[in-house]
Amino acid sequence: MTGEVKEYRLLLASKPVEADREFLDVTNKYTGEVGAKVQLATHDDVDKAIDAAVAAAPAMAALGAFERKAILEKTVAELKKRAEEIAQILTMESGKPIKDARGEVSRTIDTFQVAAEESVRIYGEHMPLDISARNKGLQGIVKKFPIGPVSMVSPWNFPLNLVAHKVAPALAVGCPFVLKPASRTPLSALILGDILSRIEELPKGAFSVLPVSRADADMFTVDERFKLLTFTGSGPVGWDMKARAGKKKVVMELGGNAPCIVDDYVPDLDYTIQRLINGGFYQGGQSCIHMQRLYVHERLYDEVKAEFLAQVKKLKVGNPFEDDTFIGPMISEKDATRVEDWAKEAVEKGGKLLCGGSRKGAVMQPTVLEDVPMDAMARKEEIFGPVVLLYKYSDFKEAVKECNNTHYGLQSGIFTKDLNKAFYAFEHMEVGGVILNDSPALRVDSQPYGGLKDSGIQREGVKYAMEDMLETKVLVMRNVGVL
Template identity: 55%
Template sequence: MTKLKDVYPLYLNNKAVQPNTDLAVTDKFTGEIAFRTALATPDVIDEAIAGAVRAAEPMARLASFEKRDVLAHCVKRFAERFDELAYSLCVEAGKPIADAEGEVTRLIDTFRIASEEATRNYGEVQPLDISARAKGYMGMWKRVPIGPCSFISPFNFPLNLAAHKIAPAIAMGCPFVMKPASLTPLGAIIMGEVLAECDILPDGAFSILPAARAGADLFTTDERLKLLSFTGSPGVGWELKAKAGKKKVVLELGGNAAVIVDADADLDHALARIVFGGYYQSGQSCIHVQRVIIHENIYEIFRNMLAKKVKMLISGDPKKRDTFIGPMISAKEAQRLKGWIDSAVAGGAKLLAGGGCEGAMLEATLLEGCNRDMEVYTEEAFGPVVILSKFSDWQGALEEVNDSKFGLQAGIFTRDIHKVLDAWDGLDVGGVVVNDVSSYRVDNMPYGGVKDSGLGREGVRFAMEDMSEIRNLVIRRV
């Protein structure tokens, strides 16, 4: 098995720097310190932003093939370090090894997509002679890099959610400073190590800076930064937006995603996918299946199938190949969700599976009969709990999906194309997934939400649009 180093640096203006070893990162299963890394002080963050400002012009001048080659180098190196990257996720995030390997695969996919998109930054020729006064005029526009960007990434996908900021920035030609989650900084640090191998990147093109939240205001407030892209909790995200000033803001926030299972669904297929969507990586995904709305004609049989399957899920050490449920990110978070489960049961909900908790290990939990004012219904669980309800009318099911302050993605299992189109038109979410769960994402598709789930879209091409501005050119023929 791969071993981690005892100490890791931060990356300041493309270079490894070790000013301290102040951040201790734990193995989320054992609770023991796994490694230490440096914490960036406000002075270091300021220096990184100044470096990104200096790098903005040379980054913008990089040829498309040069940006492509940097990203292709990353793809090659990540593939070579596949086992190391997967093991780092097991340790710092408590992610079961199969999920960890899946995330490394997606990391590689995301950089590969970005390497292709780096050569597809197209513009458009536009006729302007739409009236007599514009005769002889023509226009064209192109996208240019927005400039220095600030990225803040979360703990639950330390590799791929960081990749969805870093890879598009390089493809677009934007220098950046990144603050990875303090609970899981290693994935971003390893990406910095690989990027540091690319001499073509100008000094200041990137900085990877673990930092305490109390000292990290510059990532949000500094006016030299032209874009803030944040992935994390709604409470923090909206607060950052309020402090961001004039810069563009992209927010990928939370959800309590719903899935509808109609009477004509393939129940075995729906069962397998909902178990995956509800409990993979201990439910710590903003599009994890939290609410399952089942047609009354199949409710009892599907509920029983689901309860039986959930009880069979194996919990334990994420480094073991047969583990499906690993630890939550901390005992505090497990106890928070355990409290919501207990409160729901005390309020009349029925516990169909799970409910137990020891340290950071929360059992895969299945509930029915939850009221719509319970926290486990209204809030983002962000853990291994799924709640069931039944419906009789399709429109009523759609309304129940929409009965949420969140709107990230939703899944529907049905064979009726008319119901599919009703859902696409009527669900107030960023994406509708048919015959699969809300948790499904491919890394080139537009991804993001509405309402409290955020602003803007990720997915490489769509992130590149946010990291660019349109520059127009008007020509008069004389």
Template identity: 40%
Template sequence: MKMRPGTQTGFLLCGKEWGEGETLEVRSPWDQGLIGKVTVATRADAREAVSHAVASMRRTRALPRWKRREILEDIAASLIEQKDRFAKLIVAEAGKPLRLARNEVDRAVLTFKTAAEEAARLGGETIPLDLTEGNEGRWGLMQRFPIGPILAITPFNFPLNLVAHKAAPAIAAGCPILIKPSPQTPFTALALGEVILKAGWPEEALAVLPLANADTAWLAEKEDRIKLVSFTGSAKVGWELKTHSGRKRVVLELGGNAALIIHSDYKELDNAAERTAHAAFGYAGQSCISVQRVFVDKSIFQTFIWKLVECAGKLVSGDPANEATEVGPLIRASEAERVESWIKEAVAGGARLIAGGERDGSLIAPAILTGTKSGMKLRDEEVFGPVVMVEPYVDFEQALAEVNHSRFGLQAGLLTRDAGRILTAYRELEVGALIVGDTPAWRLDPMPYGGVKDSGLGREGVRSAIEEMTEPRMLVMAGLS
């Protein structure tokens, strides 16, 4: 797939690019320039993709571990070789600053390399069964087998690495996969699909299908030959899919309202402010673990908040294609308008806007507020924009309660030197992961990743995803000598 401005590209099915039918325009979040047009797959195309996936199961299941590992290693090598190409695609489609786009390619490389290692380690266990009289000579073997075709629904904000987090474990497990990318970022997923096929993955076992929302819902809910739906996106859509997915397995990686606690015994406030600024405002806050709420010990609150204002003021906003840019545009102008309205609503309700918040088209200046209260959208919902609320606390237990006072529970951060407080927070906080010594925006791709409450169901991270995509099967042997 060679991208030029205005290019029309087809969807990927059975190793071929299909270009007939309704098209979708993809425009730059930065200047609204036309990036290209992509053919929208139909329900009939989706049904055909499932049929091919089912037919390919015998082949993918039989692929030896060395071959799966080789395919995954070749994909990683191709991404390294084509790093500049993929980074530019991510900048164009997602409006992600160039340095962060390059980092995303590096993360995708690690995801595929980790999957290659896990493919080699995917084993089982021998289970003793001669535990009662009469069962002498009987033994058992348990191994994991691929569950079947997988539907992967991915968002715009990590158009390469979040697709990799579904495709890489599927390949390691031996599962055919249908990828439905975000309508804002289909070209990165299509380019990755080509790389996967070139590495040797069976053509029938991969489809990249830009689909209408109604047809995606039909595929997830009505197509019983799909065995697992892996969805990353909004809580509303994810839980609705779960409700209607019947007997299918469902993995949901949904939204967040990530909180950071900074206790008074943490003395490196310059470092804390700098990390918080990048974690809250980088890529315009368009990450589900972007720092949204910061609770600071009252004794250091004023010092910290002004250090944060200083750090935020140094961040470069603007054209994501520029090397220096750290805060780019939101994905759509309507999203910037929404964030602006939420800021105004909070201020009208009594919150103080300490810095930023101005809108210029799709750009929002990094916004820092305090004096927010429950009931404000900025406090209760996922902002998904360059906004952070900083509030003081007197008692550590109060801070923990404030973090838990959310319908989300993805990750939280804690800056303290006290082991007792760390263990208390680990026990009490209702989150999928507690990051000590850093912000909740920290993530290493091989680790188990996911949340509780409205933040999702199940875990991503390559090894965890492989377990979701496989099922254990027993073999019981008797009478052999």
């Protein structure tokens, strides 16, 4: 990412805007240098984008299933063709290690492929309605229709795949949309928009990708021309948006404070530690399902602690463009400073620092803390950094209870060979997903994904996101087929 700084145009009503606009600097998160410049949309741009989406809604709804599938398959083909280019840009704009960026592109391809397949499986039903004598001769047909224009607000930590989890379902059902990518990482969303702008089957004005200022972003929440708001990001911002969203449907995927219980080695110690390392430090912990709390049975505790720390200390930290780097910079030095401060506060309140705890610029060292008390910020809130809190337990039910001792509820993990314990956790953990024999950081892009409590409402995952973008109608018929 050297040489001339490239300028990216916003996409308004499916086309790049050539007129003069203010530009936003997008920095290389490792070097701090300006890596690209992006046009900022104006309030008028947002208004025109919504008008275009409303105008395009009938044409989008009229697309045949085969046409929606073709649009999505062409997107898949272009993503495959441009995969390495996009991965390099992802690493520059987000700071994530290049191997993680390549993984995100691969996941994005999966997401669009699943959407292509689901686009031809939007089923209705026939239902008998003659449930009593007074309803004799009645029957019904139930069919689902696209909800209309969708407002999308996406985060910076997965700036391509979390955009895909909004865009792909919308295309699969036939909804026009206006997308606001995160200001820190808008490039990969604009590249996706560029791909879509070249697909002839997509109706004119069907989408816009608009990096906007904070003042103009309010339209994505309050404008009543949108029929659905889908948001991924921090809890305080998300719940505030929901409160102001008016009558529109809202889907939110918010933060977490994910726990994991190790009750057995499954299948063995080495594999268990490998998955715990991945869950705790993948992408520098900047994921809402980052394994923040690790509870280990007392009979395993000393061995797990020793091996976990040994592997953490081997993780390569630094330049995200190097293939063997595991932890790159955080999204900003300010965020790294906050994580460092929370680690220090945890120790001041009685926790024990086992490794890490410091930073250099935006790069935070992988950190493990032991027995951090409940009143520390690192325990009660979402740390969103490369920090794992380690605890010992003796009773499985109490461990599950402690996992639930948070206002979040996104995902949890459990390693056990006991099927009864697995189902006890599934039934009693207050989360949207329980991951058996892996860390809570696992997500498959076709699964229902979302949380309870302050972690959000509704579910993402292509098929499940599509359901929120569809309205159900029933045609009630009397004496049809009676001669």
